[in-house]
Amino acid sequence: MSPKAQQTRQRILDAAEQLFAREGFSGVTVRQIMKKAEADVALAYYHFDSKRDLFDAVLLRRAEKLNALRDKALDEVESRHQDDAPSVEEIISAFTTPLLKLLAEDHEKWRHYFALIAQVNSSTEWGGELMTRYFDPLVKRFIAALRRALPDCSDEELYWSYHFLSGALTLSFAETGRIDNLSGGVCQSSDMASVSERMPKFIAAGFEALCAPKS
Amino acid sequence: MSPKAQQTRQRILDAAEQLFAREGFSGVTVRQIMKKAEADVALAYYHFDSKRDLFDAVLLRRAEKLNALRDKALDEVESRHQDDAPSVEEIISAFTTPLLKLLAEDHEKWRHYFALIAQVNSSTEWGGELMTRYFDPLVKRFIAALRRALPDCSDEELYWSYHFLSGALTLSFAETGRIDNLSGGVCQSSDMASVSERMPKFIAAGFEALCAPKS
DNA sequence: AGATTAATTCTACGTTCGTTGAATTACAAG
DNA sequence: CTTGTAATTCAACGAACGTAGAATTAATCT
Numbered sequence: 001m002s003p004k005a006q007q008t009r010q011r012i013l014d015a016a017e018q019l020f021a022r023e024g025f026s027g028v029t030v031r032q033i034m035k036k037a038e039a040d041v042a043l044a045y046y047h048f049d050s051k052r053d054l055f056d057a058v059l060l061r062r063a064e065k066l067n068a069l070r071d072k073a074l075d076e077v078e079s080r081h082q083d084d085a086p087s088v089e090e091i092i093s094a095f096t097t098p099l100l101k102l103l104a105e106d107h108e109k110w111r112h113y114f115a116l117i118a119q120v121n122s123s124t125e126w127g128g129e130l131m132t133r134y135f136d137p138l139v140k141r142f143i144a145a146l147r148r149a150l151p152d153c154s155d156e157e158l159y160w161s162y163h164f165l166s167g168a169l170t171l172s173f174a175e176t177g178r179i180d181n182l183s184g185g186v187c188q189s190s191d192m193a194s195v196s197e198r199m200p201k202f203i204a205a206g207f208e209a210l211c212a213p214k215s
Numbered sequence: 216m217s218p219k220a221q222q223t224r225q226r227i228l229d230a231a232e233q234l235f236a237r238e239g240f241s242g243v244t245v246r247q248i249m250k251k252a253e254a255d256v257a258l259a260y261y262h263f264d265s266k267r268d269l270f271d272a273v274l275l276r277r278a279e280k281l282n283a284l285r286d287k288a289l290d291e292v293e294s295r296h297q298d299d300a301p302s303v304e305e306i307i308s309a310f311t312t313p314l315l316k317l318l319a320e321d322h323e324k325w326r327h328y329f330a331l332i333a334q335v336n337s338s339t340e341w342g343g344e345l346m347t348r349y350f351d352p353l354v355k356r357f358i359a360a361l362r363r364a365l366p367d368c369s370d371e372e373l374y375w376s377y378h379f380l381s382g383a384l385t386l387s388f389a390e391t392g393r394i395d396n397l398s399g400g401v402c403q404s405s406d407m408a409s410v411s412e413r414m415p416k417f418i419a420a421g422f423e424a425l426c427a428p429k430s
Numbered sequence: 431a432g433a434t435t436a437a438t439t440c441t442a443c444g445t446t447c448g449t450t451g452a453a454t455t456a457c458a459a460g
Numbered sequence: 461c462t463t464g465t466a467a468t469t470c471a472a473c474g475a476a477c478g479t480a481g482a483a484t485t486a487a488t489c490t
Binding site for chain 3: 461463465478
Binding site: 021022023024025026027115118119121122123124125127128131132136139140155156157159160161162163164165166167168169170171172174175176177178179181182183186187194195198199201202203204205206207208209210 | 236237238239240241242330333334336337338339340342343346347351354355370371372374375376377378379380381382383384385386387389390391392393394396397398401402409410413414416417418419420421422423424425
């Protein structure tokens with residue numbers, strides 16, 4: 001594929017990502033996407049098999065980089081604690097800070113992606129298979145790490161705790177602006193530094209309360 | 216409006232609720248809705264102004280009952296603690312247990328509604344105004360109660376904490392089935408007793424960790 | 431430079447969309 | 461039983477949908 005064509009392909013993916021994040025799969029038209037990408041409608045079907053295939057490609061494109069970063073972050077935590085156990089908060093941070101780092105690198109690129117992920121994650125529909133396929137292996141590695149950090153914790157508590165984490169995380173990084181309105185400006189969705197500073201502490205406390213209530 | 220017509224109206228709302236929850240606003244066709252409601256297509260436009268108006272009606276229908284129940288639950292907590300302060304966990308429970316109660320009363324009716332709410336809540340789009348309009352007054356009352364329970368807590372911590380709660384709550388009650396796959400059956404989305412038992416403890420610990428870290 | 435292939439545009443297909451107005455049936459009041 | 465209104469059905473509108481094939485331009489290779 002020529003570099004010019006690659007560039008076009010990326011433009012299509014960018015446009016699709018942004019629009020899908022805002023309006024969902026069915027809320028966006030292929031024509032809208034291609035208009036935003038400044039390319040002909042039919043080009044969508046030259047570069048992708050179908051609208052659905054384009055959607056999958058949008059989700060897949062950034063998943064690998066994100067997973068790699070999270071894997072690396074967890075590697076570092078584990079190599080830092082070869083004899084003693086890492087704290088729950090450290091593990092949660094390894095799960096969340098990569099998101100922050102990517103947003104810092106290129107906010108425009110990644111915020112639409114995270115908004116899209118949030119939407120897919122809270123969908124009852126086929127989003128489920130996608131989330132499972134792309135993220136479950138990594139999630140299981142994190143849960144395994146948490147299991148070692150909380151040896152007295154049952155799997156049930158562990159999975160529920162992760163589920164709560166997942167909800168808090170995806171909603172926060174979706175930057176829906178909901179908290180901006182609610183707080184009257186005291187908090188801002190886009191202030192990821194605030195999120196990243198508070199969420200690990202908040203979630204870690206939850207984990208510990210559920211998993212090790214003997215205090 | 217005749218009772219027969221009321222019945223039809225409710226059938227339309229039921230069908231719309233179920234389908235919107237699964238596929239989103241744009242993922243569902245008016246014809247699909249009316250087919251499931253076993254009524255003529257044009258009846259949708261006799262009972263509602265437009266597809267969008269129908270969607271709003273679906274959201275609105277149950278919001279009032281839910282809000283009333285939550286209000287009552289918080290009333291009870293506050294009347295129970297007229298001199299001393301209620302615990303954070305009690306307040307969170309007053310926020311979550313009404314959902315559980317409604318699901319217990321009529322699981323089929325409410326689970327689709329909660330799935331729909333989850334979807335709207337994590338949407339960047341016009342879902343925001345709706346959530347704000349229907350739920351913000353009540354949410355503010357809960358935050359005020361939490362502020363009294365955590366007098367040393369800044370508003371910033373309070374709002375962020377609520378935001379994390381909101382994410383965990385909506386994802387859990389959406390019953391997406393994500394945790395079922397992830398845990399290999401150890402946890403089940405539909406097991407609301409498990410959620411309701413664990414979430415208040417989990418979230419309360421988070422609040423306290425963020426808001427009163429002097430321990 | 432000419433030939434081959436890749437990338438892009440043009441045009442249009444059949445379908446389905448949200449919505450509407452006129453015709454019909456069910457129902458309530460006099 | 462008649463009459464008026466509420467509820468429902470029928471048929472159809474223009475527009476926009478996802479997609480595909482043929483034609484055209486741009487790039488690559490010998």
